[in-house]
Amino acid sequence: xxxxxxxxxxxxxxxxxxxxxxxxxxxxxxxxxxxxxxxxxxxxxxxxxxxxxxxxxxxxxxxxxxxxxxxxxxxxxxxxxxxxxxxxxxxxxxxxxxxxxxxxxxxxxxxxxxxxxxxxxxxxxxxxxxxxxxxxxxxxxxxxxxxxxxxxxxxxxxxxxxxxxxxxxxxxxxxxxxxxxxxxxxxxxxxxxxxxxxxxxxxxxxxxxxxxx
Amino acid sequence: xxxxxxxxxxxxxxxxxxxxxxxxxxxxxxxxxxxxxxxxxxxxxxxxxxxxxxxxxxxxxxxxxxxxxxxxxxxxxxxxxxxxxxxxxxxxxxxxxxxxxxxxxxxxxxxxxxxxxxxxxxxxxxxxxxxxxxxxxxxxxxxxxxxxxxxxxxxxxxxxxxxxxxxxxxxxxxxxxxxxxxxxxxxxxxxxxxxxxxxxxxxxxxxxxxxxxxxxxxxxxxxxxxxxxxxxxxxxxxxxxxxxxxxxxxxxxxxxxxxxxxxxxxxxxxxxxxxxxxxxxxxxxxxxxxxxxxxxxxxxxxxxx
Numbered sequence: 001x002x003x004x005x006x007x008x009x010x011x012x013x014x015x016x017x018x019x020x021x022x023x024x025x026x027x028x029x030x031x032x033x034x035x036x037x038x039x040x041x042x043x044x045x046x047x048x049x050x051x052x053x054x055x056x057x058x059x060x061x062x063x064x065x066x067x068x069x070x071x072x073x074x075x076x077x078x079x080x081x082x083x084x085x086x087x088x089x090x091x092x093x094x095x096x097x098x099x100x101x102x103x104x105x106x107x108x109x110x111x112x113x114x115x116x117x118x119x120x121x122x123x124x125x126x127x128x129x130x131x132x133x134x135x136x137x138x139x140x141x142x143x144x145x146x147x148x149x150x151x152x153x154x155x156x157x158x159x160x161x162x163x164x165x166x167x168x169x170x171x172x173x174x175x176x177x178x179x180x181x182x183x184x185x186x187x188x189x190x191x192x193x194x195x196x197x198x199x200x201x202x203x204x205x206x207x208x209x210x211x212x213x
Numbered sequence: 214x215x216x217x218x219x220x221x222x223x224x225x226x227x228x229x230x231x232x233x234x235x236x237x238x239x240x241x242x243x244x245x246x247x248x249x250x251x252x253x254x255x256x257x258x259x260x261x262x263x264x265x266x267x268x269x270x271x272x273x274x275x276x277x278x279x280x281x282x283x284x285x286x287x288x289x290x291x292x293x294x295x296x297x298x299x300x301x302x303x304x305x306x307x308x309x310x311x312x313x314x315x316x317x318x319x320x321x322x323x324x325x326x327x328x329x330x331x332x333x334x335x336x337x338x339x340x341x342x343x344x345x346x347x348x349x350x351x352x353x354x355x356x357x358x359x360x361x362x363x364x365x366x367x368x369x370x371x372x373x374x375x376x377x378x379x380x381x382x383x384x385x386x387x388x389x390x391x392x393x394x395x396x397x398x399x400x401x402x403x404x405x406x407x408x409x410x411x412x413x414x415x416x417x418x419x420x421x422x423x424x425x426x427x428x429x430x431x432x433x434x435x436x437x438x439x440x441x442x443x444x445x446x447x448x449x450x451x452x453x454x455x456x457x458x459x460x461x462x463x464x465x466x467x468x469x470x471x472x473x474x475x476x477x478x479x480x481x482x483x484x485x486x487x488x489x490x491x492x493x494x495x496x497x498x499x500x501x502x503x504x505x506x507x508x509x510x511x512x513x514x515x516x517x518x
Contacts, residue, residue, distance in 0.1 A: 149324050150295070150335065154342040154391060156384075157321040158376030158403060158451045166450035167324045179384050191387065194346060194395055197299060197339045197358060 002093035004036045004112040009048060012089065015109040019086035022049060023078070024059035025100055027092040029066070036112045037091030045091065045111065057081040065096030072103045082106060132202025138195055140181035147174035153195040215352065215398060216370040218315035219287035220259035222518040223491075224399060224428040229484065230491025231512050232289065232401070232430060233257040233503050235281070237272035246272075246280045249500050256507040258515055259287040259316060261401070261493070265296065268328025275305060278314045289372065290314045293322025298338035299347070299358055306351060310367045318372035318401060319344040323450075342388075342395050345373050349396025371396055376403035377414035378453040386417040393427045400427055401493040404434035406454045408482045415486050424488030431483045433492050435506060436472040437499045439463050473506060480510045 016022055024042050032038030039061055046056050058081030062074045075082060082088065082104060090097045091111040101108045117130065129146045135153065136143060145151050149167045156175030159166025163176045182188040201207040214221060223230045233253045238245040246262075253260060262277035278288035290309055297305065309317065321341045325333045339347065339358075347358050351367045373392040377385055389400065405411045411431065418424055434452075436442045442462040446454035458475060465471030483489050496503050507513060 149326075150321055150337045150340070152321065152337070152340040154340050154388075156379065156381075156388075157341070158374065158379045159324070160379050160381070161450060162380060167326050173380070176381055179381055188387075191384075192391070194342055194391055197343045197347075200338065 001033065002030045002095060002114055003116040004031055004034050004093045004114045006036045006041060006045075006091070006112050007110065009045075012045070012109065012111055013049075013052060016049070016054065016087060016089065019054070019107070021055045021057050021085045023057050023082045023085040023088045023106070025065065025075075025088060025090045025092070025096075026059065026061045027063075027065040027096050028061050029064040031065075031092045031096065031112065037096075042091055045089070049089075057085045065090070065092045066099050068099050068103065071096075071099050075100075075103055130204040131198070131200070132204065132207065133199045135195065135198070138190055138193070139178045140185070140187065140190075142174060142178045142181055144174050144178065147172075147177070153198060216315040216368040218259065218370045219518065220289065220316050221370040221398070223258045223516055226516065226518060228258075228491075228516050229512065230259075230428070230430060231257045231507055231515065232259045232261060232491065232493045233500075234261045234263060234493070234495045234497075235277060235500075236263050236266060236497065237274070237277040239269070239271050241272070243280055246277050247284065250281045250284045250286050252500055253503055254284065254286055255515065256504045256513070257494070258491075259289050261289040261291055261318060264291040264293045264320070264322070265328070266291075267323045268295065268325045268330070268333075270329060275309050275312075275314065278309070279312055282313055287316065288314055289316040289318050291318045291320060292344065293320045294337055294339055294341055294344055295322030295325060295335055298336050302339070302344065303347065303351065303357055306348060306367065306369070307363070310369065311365075315368055316370045316372060317348060318374065319348065319397075320374050341373065342391055345371055345392055345395040345397050353396075370398050372399045372401060373397040374402065375400050376451050377405075377411055378403055378407065379451050382410075382414075385414065386421060386423070389418065389427075390421055390423055393423055397427055399490075400429045402429065402432045403451055404432040404495060405479060405483065406434075406452070406458055408479060410453070411483075412486060415488055419488050428490040429488055430491040430493045431486075431489050433476055433480060433483070433494045433506075435476040435494070435496050435499060435502050436462060437502075438468055438472075469502075473502060473509070476506055477510055480506070480512075 026037045026042035042059050058078055060078050065071050087107040089109045089111050090100045094114040097110045127146045131145050149165050160173040165171040165173045235249045262274045264274040274290050278290045281288040319341050325335050348369055348371050350356050352369045355363045375389050439462045442459045445452050446459055494503055
């Protein structure tokens with residue numbers, strides 16, 4: 001599940017400054033679950049844009065906007081309304097926005113920020129950054145890539161104090177947790193080994209874009 | 214000799230070393246570095262030039278080092294892994310070595326959120342221990358991280374930092390051991406105010422025999438004002454200032470003199486600890502006081518080797 005949140009209305013308004021007529025797209029999948037781009041949010045945005053003097057030529061709610069075949073089919077039914085619009089505001093995750101962009105020649109505006117590809121479901125505790133080169137074997141099952149502010153493989157840095165990270169008193173030091181865990185299960189010796197520089201190439205965020213499928 | 218720097222000669226010669234810190238300007242004035250260099254030249258064995266300390270953009274460390282080198286001063290180039298990936302790091306090291314910089318101090322760097330560009334993307338491609346290991350490989354095997362060969366010598370005296378006051382306390386020595394295994398030749402510690410805790414840490418260091426494998430320079434920060442004492446106690450991550458020091462500053466008639474006295478008392482105690490091979494004075498915005506402290510601590514004159 002992709003976690004998204006609606007962009008501030010002012011930012012959206014700024015995007016559509018030059019547009020008079022707008023078509024809206026929402027998603028009945030993840031964005032609905034996140035309450036960032038489901039039916040209720042799309043209708044709300046419609047109302048607010050109209051209050052700002054914008055005309056809405058129509059809107060469509062698609063089961064999974066990221067499904068390109070489905071989205072193309074759904075949008076075909078709204079061809080006229082889309083054609084009459086100056087732009088399309090897409091209230092979905094980044095994947096959905098890109099799917100719409102590849103399905104129409106209209107100007108596309110993102111209505112949401114994609115904030116995670118799933119880990120927010122666990123409220124920022126255990127999570128995966130999709131680095132593609134898992135180190136959990138060495139770190140007691142706690143991920144320093146996701147949870148250490150510096151992503152250190154041989155931590156903790158000098159900013160770890162009272163179990164907290166230097167950047168926030170609300171953020172646990174991942175390396176404190178790793179050391180506690182290793183101590184508890186009797187495997188602290190594993191940290192004596194220097195973990196070598198990481199292969200970032202398979203990382204979705206830091207490596208190279210790949211053509212999948 | 215690994216690099217033949219003055220700092221290496223002093224430490225290998227068994228002298229009690231003194232290093233100082235030079236913060237580069239938020240601008241292009243070479244005079245800022247030169248003035249600090251001139252002021253401290255005869256009062257220390259080497260000068261660290263910080264690398265965008267607290268994540269605030271300043272003149273680069275290597276350029277500051279070159280300015281000091283031109284004045285006959287042995288510079289210590291600080292290098293953080295926050296802002297460079299392994300390609301930029303190795304490239305900068307080649308450049309520094311080519312221009313005669315012989316000491317490099319490896320750090321993680323304060324998180325970018327603390328600085329004047331808090332929205333910057335942190336790099337952290339490799340960590341500080343991996344940086345130490347990379348420099349050792351470049352020097353001893355003349356190889357890059359990827360295994361390809363380097364032409365020419367990479368003469369480096371490799372430094373790392375340690376903070377005995379960070380947590381988890383029991384693990385800090387294990388991490389120091391890792392830095393030593395990675396190839397650190399010298400260590401500069403976070404500023405010591407809590408001498409008791411530092412002494413305990415040094416005992417653990419000696420128990421592991423690490424004092425025989427690496428030169429440890431204890432950090433000293435002279436406190437200039439009551440405000441600074443309170444600020445460091447309450448706000449600076451990684452520094453531990455006991456209340457009694459803050460109270461002494463608050464009750465002092467001559468605050469600056471009290472700050473100097475506290476620094477001298479700490480230095481006196483540090484000199485007595487087995488395995489401490491020197492001090493690193495970080496007189497943030499109070500460089501003028503370094504000559505006074507070095508002289509009154511009985512650490513003059515500095516060896517000429």
